[in-house]
Amino acid sequence: MKRFVKFAFVTAVIFSFAAAASAATFINIGTGSTGGTYYPVGAAMAKVWNSSIPGMKANAQSTGGTAQNLTLLAKGDAEVGFADGLYYFAYEGKGQFDGKPMKNIRGLVPLYAEPIHFLVAKGSGIKSLKDLKGKRVSVGAVGSGTEVTVRTLLKVNGIDPDKDIKAENLGLSDTATAFADKNIDAGLTVGALGIAGVVEITTIGTAELIDFEPDAIKNLCKELPYYLPFDIPANTYKGQTKPVKAMASWNILVVKDDLDKDLAYNMTKALFEKKKDILNVSTRLASMAPENLKYIQVPLHPGAEKYYKEIGAVK
Structure with missing residues (x-):
């Protein structure tokens, strides 16, 4: 009888665990x-x-x-x-x-x-994508999502990234260093608002954010429909006193x-x-x-x- 009670108890426990697992x-x-x-x-x-x-x-x-x-x-x-x-x-x-x-x-x-940030060295005279021709531009690390997006952005706006600019395949931290060392004139990077690398660049003051021109935004959003017009809010970064026109995914x-x-x-x-x-x-x-x-x-x-x-x- 005791064995039966013990068996019944164990069976009940097993079924209760099974029921809990199934639930x-x-x-x-x-x-x-x-x-x-x-x-x-x-x-x-x-x-x-x-x-x-x-x-x-x-x-x-x-x-x-x-x-x-x-x-x-x-x-x-x-x-x-x-x-x-x-x-x-x-x-x-x-x-x-x-x-x-x-x-x-x-x-x-x-x-x-995650907006595209358009960074230019202070004093570079760059005001738009078209001004990048002949310039040293960070386009993102090789094979990164940033590089794919930036190359598409340039192409749909009439700029051949292999011929019209001096493309530098740099990640964001290396882009910050390159701005500090004056080895690049501009950088295009994709990242969430307040991304560390852009914070570093703007805090040191080696580069500043500028607006994308309306046609550049329109052209990319047409080519990559998951991008939409987006304003980087004022004061997101040091020295950025007004909203910056961009696009974001x-x-x-x-x-x-x-x-x-x-x-x-x-x-x-x-x-x-x-x-x-x-x-x-x-x-x-x-x-x-x-x-x-x-x-x-x-x-x-x-x-x-x-x-x-x-x-x-x-x-």
Whole structure:
């Protein structure tokens, strides 16, 4: 009899653990490198979801960034992914996604903008992209997203980056050094507002930000539709007393359309209700706001849309 009771107890425990496991919701979040913004923010979001949604088991996974996150989503190895503008090409089946559109991508939350910064050495006389001809210009590290974007920007505005300028493949920290050593005349770089390298350059005063001309903005946004006109707010950087005309690509959270509607609703709601916890990790997420839904260029997930309708952010 004792053995039977013991067996029954053990069986009950096993079934209770099995029931608990089956009730758990596992969410893998594709982020970025551990040294970037995506990963620590993703970890903060996982913590918010785990504490707010019963049974949630969310985990932030370090990845190579947007491209890998989209691959993980496609394979079912991630349920949520951080993504820059590349998600638009994935949805449309363009570029590296040619012939393989990911029409099941849905937007969950807008995150923050990454504008193109147009930096010129003080006294260089450079006032527009056309003035870059014959100049020494930092175009980003070899193979980086910055280099791809900058080369596209120059080409659609009538500048051959291989012939018309003296292109320097420099990362942002090396660009700062090159300005300090007077080895370059200008630099074009992509990064979030307040990015460290631009802060360093403008604080030292070796270079300043200038406006992109309207046609330059129009031409790039037409070529790369995930870029939109964007003003870098006044006083973002030292000595920048007025807004600077630029263009930016928005980072967003993407999911697939088969994510449970109620779950997507609760995930979206939790992020906004506990936004302060995420801001403690990165102030860049101050722009994670319903009014920035207009920058998401794929359909919203129905669960997220339900939340935004409740708060009056969408009709």
